[in-house]
Amino acid sequence: MSGSIQDTFFEECEELLEATDEGLTAIEGGDHDPEVVNAIFRAVHSIKGGAGAFGLDDLVAFAHRFETVFDEVRSNRLDLDPKLIQLLLRSSDHLSALVEVARDGGEVDEAHHDTLLAALDEYIPEEEEDLTFEPMGLGGPAAAPEVIVPQEETYRIRFHPLKEMYGTGNEPFFLFQALKDMGELTVTLDENELPGFDSMDVSDSYLAWDLVLVTKEPRSIVEAVFEFVEGLCELSIDGDGDAEAEANALAALDAMFSAPPVEAALPDPAPDTAADSASAPFEPPAPAPEPEAKPAAAEDKASAPKAESGKQEQRSGPKPTLRVELERVDRLINAVGELIINHSMLAQQIANLNVSDTRDVETELEGFKNLARDIQEGVMAIRAQPVKPLFQRMARIVREASAATEKTCKLVNEGENTEVDKTVIERLSDPLTHILRNAVDHGIEKPEDREAAGKSRIGEIRLSASHRSGSVCIEIKDDGAGVNRPRVKQIAIEKGLIPENAELTDAEIDNLLFAPGFSTAKEVSNLSGRGVGMDVVKNAVTGLGGRINISSTPGKGSTFTIILPLTLAVMDGMVVSVADQTMVVPITSIVETMRGSDDMINSLGADGTLLSIRGNFVPICDVAGGLGLYRESDQQAGVYLLVETETGQRCALAVDDIHDQRQVVIKSLDGVCGEIPGVAAATILGDGKIAMILDPESIIAASPTAAAFDTERRMSNAS
């Protein structure tokens, strides 16, 4: 039970941290609306409240400090100057880090933690600082201090409520009942003060009670019963126990209440002086709190209409939502996938029946197909989430990277409401982080260099998302120095990635950044270095069925473009046959298809062949050969699928025939069999057979012809 509540807490933390980030970003952008400040305060406060429930002390302590500073801001005692805003932004980042550590384990950067705490403290007035957060309960029976062997004791209690008590909803009867549960209780009503009927004021309090309680509970618990009426009654509690027990109980009581113990109740062991001097907080408000005229209520009454209008805004705002376990949605997605397969099977079966008139059936089948597609889109929409939270986290990455490199950068987000499959969003986090760190580290220049180049001192990185013809396009554009091509080329030569005399186009040089083991940093900076290169980013993107490109203009900046499929579950594929096997090639990677004739084929070296297309040569990769398949029939690979790799390299995949172009359901091979070079995943076709989904990129990478052609071309370019 508590496990799932804790899960809820972390989920809620994510939302609250987003709200905090969003608010701070608005503040950074100059929006100092009190409601923005209030919303942040509440968010941090809620994190603190929840964290306390799970004993996450670091988180509680930090959130408290953070919240206190915000309280100062919202009470107009503190101005939101740029320095403070920066501190708040860093604090918000640290709060996220603390939540992460609390959830996933790991280490908190102690030094950073302490620095921020100290920085926040500077904004907190002395008195507030002393007001420490007490992570403890009310002192109910469970929280009772460890008192020596419980001994029965008799307490004589005199309880005389003031009339103010009745306005608070406290009932003497319930208090007595609570006492009665602790032991033996005798209640005597004292009505001596009751005036004559004529002089009686109905709103006044005339009754008093004398109680005798025999209990094993310590004095602290007995006193805790009267906690809520403290200051609203005349109360004395006299015990007959030994002094030592009382001293213990008193100490416990002191610890329990931030306010002093009930003044009249204290027997011989004198309370400390601090307690005496602070006996005022629960003084009732001077006039009796009649429902009609409550003095304390006045100021809030004034703000009531505001709250009212706020409510209406809110009501029309968020639409009702439903939280569903992800697993249920995924089951549904799977079922829809099966439904699509089922449709193809049915269509095929009907075609096989050789019935002369199938028009009616086909109409219904078409309806079936459309419905299946509607359901599929509906379910996909459930999994789709806006990229906003992801983008907001990236703002933090840029801030951290800027601080570490002593550069000033701002991140501008665009298209935050673009919706992308949840898994894609999750798996985009690492590549985006890496690209952004790189952009700050290598792209954006130092402020003085920027100034010298006639640019603003503040570097700008634009992170945008948009839908583009069935794909999601994510762009990371910086206005930095652009790719330093001579240097990139030099490094690539030094690392043996390209021959020394290679002539490369600008695009080819830029794409070297994605080559495994490439790093342009002169020294491995602790930021984007760590021996991880952009090749990891590229792998992550291609792992999602996407592509990544870079374009760059010297002095103007670089743009990384990531194109991703809308969903990971279904894709458009071309169904082909290769050596009597049916296979699927992703449509996204195909540029053109053609039937080849003998005069289009030219040889390259001993085994290689090139396809001549409109005067250009393209290496031919035989898919069957690449996958280690042998043709048994006489059929020849006579159909070519022209595909283009990330580096702009073109290649013709040779297959036997093209059958169809259709939507296929992607079935991952993970855990079914090991990695098969050239195969990305599998799918089930209409006839129930399993077909492999090919990965053109890796087929080309493994092709000797493509490699030979590439070398040849570089050599000829160089000469």
Added chain:
Amino acid sequence: MKTKVLAIDDSRTIRNLLAATLEEAGFEYHCAVDGREGVDMYPDVDPDVVITDINMPNLDGFGVIEELRGTGINSKVPILVLTTESAPELKARARGAGATGWITKPFDDASLIFALKRVTGAAA
């Protein structure tokens, strides 16, 4: 008859914690996600006791107390405020508005039940 609790808190975590503890202890649990909703729900739920957070959007805890105790609703039910701080002035202000008592977050099951018992007499 189960004792009816109306809990008002904008934090899902706290609502869940309250629900878990109270339902296990045999209370009838109702909740609202902010002060406005809490006050709106009050007549229908007709609770025996209200537990409210202080910092909430739309209508804060003080507002809740004032509206419930105000002439419109004129409620006499006990109202416990949930607070993270044991700040005396906060309690004094809540009490000034008509709060019956308070529960300090984080709370354990026993102190929550103990607080409810002192204002409703109900152990469940």
